[in-house]
Amino acid sequence: MRSTPRLPLSAAALCALALAAAACGSGSEPAGTAAAPGRSGFTPPKIEALKSLGASEGQVNLVHWAGYAEDGSNDPKVDWVTPFEQATGCQVNSKTAGTSDEMVNLMKTGEYDAVSASGDASLRLIAGGDVAPVNTALIPNYADVFAGLKDKPWNSVDGVSYGVPHGRGANLLMWRTDAVKPAPDSWSVVFDPASPYKGKITAYDSPIYIADAAVYLMATKPDLGIKNPYALDDRQFQAAVDLLKQQRQLVGEYWSDYTKEVQAFKSGDSVAGTTWQVIANVAKADGAPVEVTLPKEGSTGWSDTWMVAAKAENPNCAYKWLDWIISPKANAQVAEYFGEAPSNSGSCELTADPKHCETFHATDEDYFSKVWYWTTPIAQCLDGRTDVTCKDYAEWTRAWTEIKG
Template sequence: MNKRKTVRLLAGLACVGTVLASCGTTGGDSSQGAPGGQGFQPPDLAALETLGEPEGQLNILAWPGYAEDGSNDPAVDWVTPFEKETGCQVNVKPFGTSDEAVNLMKTGEYDVVSASGDASLRLIAAGDVEPVNTDLIPNYPDVYDFLKNKTWNSVDGTSYGVPHGWGANVLAYRTDKVKPAPDSWSVVFDENSPYRGKITAYDSPIYIADAALYLMKHRPELGIQNPYALDDKQFTAAVDLLKKQRPMVSEYWSDYLKESQALKNGDVVAGTAWQVTVNLTEAEGAPVSSVLPSEGATGWSDTWMVSAKSERKTCAYQWLNHIISPEANAAVAEYFGEAPANPKACDLTEDPKHCDNYHAGDAEYASQIWYWTTPIAQCVDGRTDVKCKDYGEWTRAWTEIKG
């Protein structure tokens, strides 16, 4: 991990979603997907058939750190090479939450967006993004197969974007305080945890999925098959678990730099984190490590998508191809702190161990991750005899949990 690069990242990378109002979508974990198909019919939009002449401009909506042009750090720039190669002048608008990204895409002002799994299906269902013709993206065949055609970036086999990067929400812990080394989320969920009052948790309604994931293994009688598909009984159990956890939590985080500081200071000793947080904290001298617990973990997989309203689709496709090129994908993965989507990027990172540290090509590791997906009333685990709690109910419950 390049500490200089990481510290310069903009803070506030919270990925949260809002209600998927009246349009059913579905999602899934890293490998299984949702039985029975997607469960909704997206608007009838066609993918681009052929590329034309570059339109000369491209408006990008991106997570901070995903489209760097040298303005934050002159040494960090993969936008300028794209501009020189294509003639597409780039305007970048960073966003801080998935909610913000979804709302901004509705304006039609942006050509492409980097969408997390709690936003991508909302964009598809609303008709704000269109299918992507991957035949027009020369670098697409190089992308790891386990990231393609998943339930958060495709519908019934139709791709709606290109995978960009991914990562797990790991269990971080202070090695000098948490002994023996943990291998279960029980250190943060068990009400008898010796680390009570020193626990940190992710500040978002989507964190309810982390509790549901824990209950999948520890209360099998609930029958949870997917942490984003919770009926009334399952949802109540997850919410109750988080309410019991609330007095144990010292700090909820959405800014990973603040979480890093809390771990470094010893204000917290265990909790959910991104691998970039662990690497940064360790690089600054704190005794911190991480583990993917035995129950698995939630996580994210981001997708670059094309606006259905874009009038600059040739430039948009050229960006999609550029951002998953070995050079650009290596640069963004290392700067942001995630696993790249293109395995060829692993030969180009400054840190030769970057891909090993982030488990880039480890399909077995990835199969233990349940990627963020917007919960909806149509149960994404395939059940049709019950209704599941949608994100509006998750949001209301989260407010009650935090008090």
């Protein structure tokens, strides 16, 4: 699973690279898209998309998040790679990456054909000329992808698509139903200094968690004027850091790998804190009395894209993989295994759990409008302000060290 934070340069970084920085996102955009770069924020290197499919090369080399290309070796029942190999004759060689940095570095080696990039890696890859535009006409299943995921700032530039949407999810609030009463509907349960669960709160161990505090401040301290949790000026940043320093007194432990959080909730060492849906599912399956919710303040989250390398040696098999992973069946399997919303609208009927799409709000754009997809903060404010400089990720990292003390 995603055991490490994955936030290098991102979307808006590149938007800011361009001179037309002012065109990048405006403060009034709804959440989830506000981190978008301007439509012509930067000019990607000119790389041609594949014009037509040729003969299969017999293999394809993938870089992906853990759980995105399962061949049954982890769980014999979880396997969408073997059917792909049988159907297409393309042998899959997969490489798991732990962070977005790692993904970008692996793609720069030129040894891989396709990658499952998150919003904080995709535009770096595009700007660096590491990935090519994707000719979606060659991917039949693309037609069935939710419209709300197509042509988004993290997978397209100037209307040119650079990949196919894989799935998305939100960071949620999880609590133990036997310990936390009444059921919380707000992040205040993990931020309020008077929280009765002192010492049993858990938080995500990454500088990007500062954005979670900013999301909470957006709702509770409107006078700070935070428009985008990834664009914080000095005063806003200080407020978020102060909130987290105060939260530290409540925190029992910070988590970054998911087995650790599952175990902490099972044993009752943690009773409330931020989580992913997949963690909640595993904890529930292990018998822990936990529930999750998307709190009323909204939350942070992710949205991933499959991209094809600019110098792919096996482009035909890569295209076939892209088509396969967003096909209704495979997309349903991977979304269910990883615990996220599928990108193919046909997947919802094929999940083993008929309520999967409901649980993960696959069709609920209203739900995702409250989700701020992970983006790397840069000095150029992502919300379009030009009169102040924002804190960049290096400063977020230092602040995170200081918060943990």
